[in-house]
Amino acid sequence: MSGTVGGAIGTGSTTTLTDATIRNIIKGEKASSNDPSVNVEKGDVVTVEDEDQTIPILYHDQQFPIDPDEELETQQFTVRAVVVGCLLGGVIAASNVYLGLKTGWTFGASLFGSIFGYAILKPLSKALPKHFGGGYFGPKENVCCQSAATAAGSLGLLFTSGFPAAYQLGLLGASPQADFGRLITFTFCCAFYGMAFAIPLRKFYILKQKLVFPSAVAAAHTIRSLHVGKNAEANAKKKTNALIIAFCAAITLRCVSEYAPGILWDWHWSWTLYSLGWKWVIAVESWNWIWEWTPAFIGVGMLTGLNASWSFLGGSALAWGIIGPALVTTGKAFGEAVSAQYPGYMNYNSMILADPVNAPSPRYWLVWPGTMLLLCGSFAEVGANYRTLWFSLVQMLQPLVRRFRSIEVDEKDLIYDPAPAHEQVPWWQWTGLIVLSAFFSCLVLALQYGQSVGVTILSIVFAFIFSFIGCESSGRTNITPVTSIGNASQLVIGGVTRGKYPTKDAQMLNLAGGMLALGASEQSADMLGDLKTTHLLRASPRVQFYAQLCGAIVSIFMSVGMYVLFSAAYPCINDLSVTGLCSFPAPDVGAWRAIAVAVTSPTLPIPPSSGYTSIAFGILAVLITVVKYRFVPVDKHVWVPNMNAIGIAFILNTTTYPTAMAFGSTIAFFWRRNYPMAFGMYCYAVAAGFIAGEGLGGIVGAVLQVAKVSGNYYGTAVGCPAMEYCG
Numbered sequence: 001m002s003g004t005v006g007g008a009i010g011t012g013s014t015t016t017l018t019d020a021t022i023r024n025i026i027k028g029e030k031a032s033s034n035d036p037s038v039n040v041e042k043g044d045v046v047t048v049e050d051e052d053q054t055i056p057i058l059y060h061d062q063q064f065p066i067d068p069d070e071e072l073e074t075q076q077f078t079v080r081a082v083v084v085g086c087l088l089g090g091v092i093a094a095s096n097v098y099l100g101l102k103t104g105w106t107f108g109a110s111l112f113g114s115i116f117g118y119a120i121l122k123p124l125s126k127a128l129p130k131h132f133g134g135g136y137f138g139p140k141e142n143v144c145c146q147s148a149a150t151a152a153g154s155l156g157l158l159f160t161s162g163f164p165a166a167y168q169l170g171l172l173g174a175s176p177q178a179d180f181g182r183l184i185t186f187t188f189c190c191a192f193y194g195m196a197f198a199i200p201l202r203k204f205y206i207l208k209q210k211l212v213f214p215s216a217v218a219a220a221h222t223i224r225s226l227h228v229g230k231n232a233e234a235n236a237k238k239k240t241n242a243l244i245i246a247f248c249a250a251i252t253l254r255c256v257s258e259y260a261p262g263i264l265w266d267w268h269w270s271w272t273l274y275s276l277g278w279k280w281v282i283a284v285e286s287w288n289w290i291w292e293w294t295p296a297f298i299g300v301g302m303l304t305g306l307n308a309s310w311s312f313l314g315g316s317a318l319a320w321g322i323i324g325p326a327l328v329t330t331g332k333a334f335g336e337a338v339s340a341q342y343p344g345y346m347n348y349n350s351m352i353l354a355d356p357v358n359a360p361s362p363r364y365w366l367v368w369p370g371t372m373l374l375l376c377g378s379f380a381e382v383g384a385n386y387r388t389l390w391f392s393l394v395q396m397l398q399p400l401v402r403r404f405r406s407i408e409v410d411e412k413d414l415i416y417d418p419a420p421a422h423e424q425v426p427w428w429q430w431t432g433l434i435v436l437s438a439f440f441s442c443l444v445l446a447l448q449y450g451q452s453v454g455v456t457i458l459s460i461v462f463a464f465i466f467s468f469i470g471c472e473s474s475g476r477t478n479i480t481p482v483t484s485i486g487n488a489s490q491l492v493i494g495g496v497t498r499g500k501y502p503t504k505d506a507q508m509l510n511l512a513g514g515m516l517a518l519g520a521s522e523q524s525a526d527m528l529g530d531l532k533t534t535h536l537l538r539a540s541p542r543v544q545f546y547a548q549l550c551g552a553i554v555s556i557f558m559s560v561g562m563y564v565l566f567s568a569a570y571p572c573i574n575d576l577s578v579t580g581l582c583s584f585p586a587p588d589v590g591a592w593r594a595i596a597v598a599v600t601s602p603t604l605p606i607p608p609s610s611g612y613t614s615i616a617f618g619i620l621a622v623l624i625t626v627v628k629y630r631f632v633p634v635d636k637h638v639w640v641p642n643m644n645a646i647g648i649a650f651i652l653n654t655t656t657y658p659t660a661m662a663f664g665s666t667i668a669f670f671w672r673r674n675y676p677m678a679f680g681m682y683c684y685a686v687a688a689g690f691i692a693g694e695g696l697g698g699i700v701g702a703v704l705q706v707a708k709v710s711g712n713y714y715g716t717a718v719g720c721p722a723m724e725y726c727g
Contacts, residue, residue: 490514
């Protein structure tokens with residue numbers, strides 16, 4: 001899944017202060033002794049006094065105050081910012097392909113691009129002549145650099161979901177190397193819809209709903225701290241050093257642990273107890289309750305907040321600790337024995353099933369309720385705010401609509417936009433991008449993939465609709481469930497095209513439509529995140545639109561290139577006939593392949609008990625959302641379970657990442673409460689370094705694998721189940 005991660009907090013909350021402090025500030029009360037002692041009205045700037053400096057702690061829903069000493073930025077969109085941003089984003093694009101194939105998740109480049117962009121461009125701006133890249137480098141240009149990096153680091157999930165599934169089903173050529181041109185053109189089809197869709201959604205999600213977009217807020221605070229204040233340069237050096245140290249530590253751990261994964265990476269504690277004679281505890285290992293020292297997901301937890309991460313862990317406990325075992329006990333789902341040598345050691349994650357209706361695996365059974373939770377929860381959020389969404393779209397299209405008819409809009413439904421008109425993206429640019437992308441998509445999919453124009457247009461329509469889910473989830477949890485969005489699009493397209501195409505053609509159409517929705521949702525969430533940072537720092541939305549266009553081109557070639565590299569190093573990614581443990585399990589691929597097969601089968605292969613449970617969970621998600629908006633005060637939304645995070649936990653076939661995220665968010669909570677100054681200075685930088693470092697460590701691992709000197713060849717299996725290498 002795309003995205004970086006942040007707190008699942010409701011409208012009017014914050015990611016910078018403790019929850020208690022926020023409630024006190026909203027009420028105009030004194031904060032607790034652990035937080036800044038302030039008494040202000042909502043909307044004021046809150047500050048923490050220190051012996052050396054005053055650090056402002058700001059709300060996520062209001063623009064930062066103008067610094068009277070700040071130099072005027074005459075140019076926000078510059079060649080140097082775009083080039084450096086694209087290079088940094090290319091690094092994240094490479095790491096995202098690794099992380100996606102390894103875990104099914106990817107991460108944004110906003111924090112990485114913000115800090116490293118500053119570290120590169122600030123010295124150059126002083127050292128070089130003005131005509132050769134020198135001159136003032138300010139926070140708004142820093143946002144441009146970050147936006148280019150964000151777009152350049154996206155699109156990796158296309159190659160960790162739909163494309164491997166297509167190769168496993170034999171729908172494409174012999175190898176990704178042979179299909180390089182086709183992969184490039186299809187990625188072009190997916191690269192630009194999302195950023196165009198995000199422009200009309202900006203007013204609804206950022207200016208009206210004031211969603212948090214935690215990583216975007218973190219990036220905004222980071223950029224401001226790098227440029228503003230009497231100690232800005234010293235603070236910038238501290239943040240950069242913290243990021244570099246965290247980055248180096250993460251990449252070192254990832255690379256070294258390849259040679260002893262059972263000791264340095266995964267702690268299979270239940271297997272150890274089983275080996276010591278506690279035979280019953282093998283069930284814990286079978287359900288994959290292990291501890292993993294993953295810097296990336298610990299860093300993600302540091303950004304998320306307690307609500308999202310503990311909802312995620314709670315969903316895992318419900319799915320893989322209660323429902324899954326209950327399904328096996330009652331005979332509703334079945335596992336496979338891993339080895340007769342170890343009685344009770346089972347695999348419950350298979351997606352290759354002879355009879356998925358009557359003999360599903362727990363993972364297959366849980367995919368459907370999880371997807372329903374995501375769909376119903378996200379659309380319930382949109383439905384609860386339908387009036388505002390409608391009028392935000394009307395406002396964006398007013399110049400066009402007024403040519404044909406007059407529209408009366410109540411003053412209360414209008415949304416004030418603080419960006420000057422000349423800095424907003426004109427309607428003809430984002431609508432024109434959609435039209436051009438649609439034309440190119442119809443052409444490519446018809447000529448290279450045999451897809452009809454009607455099905456392509458239908459896929460684009462659903463890509464727009466499902467973009468709402470991605471934006472809603474990213475804004476509240478900083479997790480963009482793009483894989484589930486793609487799967488939902490597969491279901492719809494499968495229903496529309498059922499019985500109209502030969503099986504292989506129908507499966508390819510199904511996967512292509514799902515990937516269009518995935519790409520659009522991922523890009524929409526990324527674009528809105530950058531627009532959130534832009535709003536807080538009073539930068540130009542139009543500049544970010546242009547920067548993302550440039551970054552997307554880099555992402556196309558970098559993502560395809562990395563997929564080709566990993567496919568060559570690890571053939572098991574695309575070929576199910578390769579035996580042995582695969583270092584890249586690509587967890588999302590199984591779901592994509594199963595759904596493509598399911599919706600092209602004569603009957604709908606959903607177990608009845610799973611279908612009924614899905615309906616019940618969907619109703620529950622809607623009810624919880626309604627109660628949240630109608631009866632729960634805004635400042636108490638943080639206590640409402642996050643249905644998106646719970647849905648993701650049902651679909652994800654591992655508990656290691658929710659556990660690591662909960663661990664990271666808990667560390668951040670106590671760090672923020674007890675040492676708020678150090679938290680504000682270092683937390684975001686450390687988290688960004690952890691995420692990027694592990695990703696690049698995976699790239700190094702792929703190179704070692706191609707060179708046949710990786711842990712697969714020279715590593716130890718000590719600490720791994722059954723003494724089989726588990727790296």
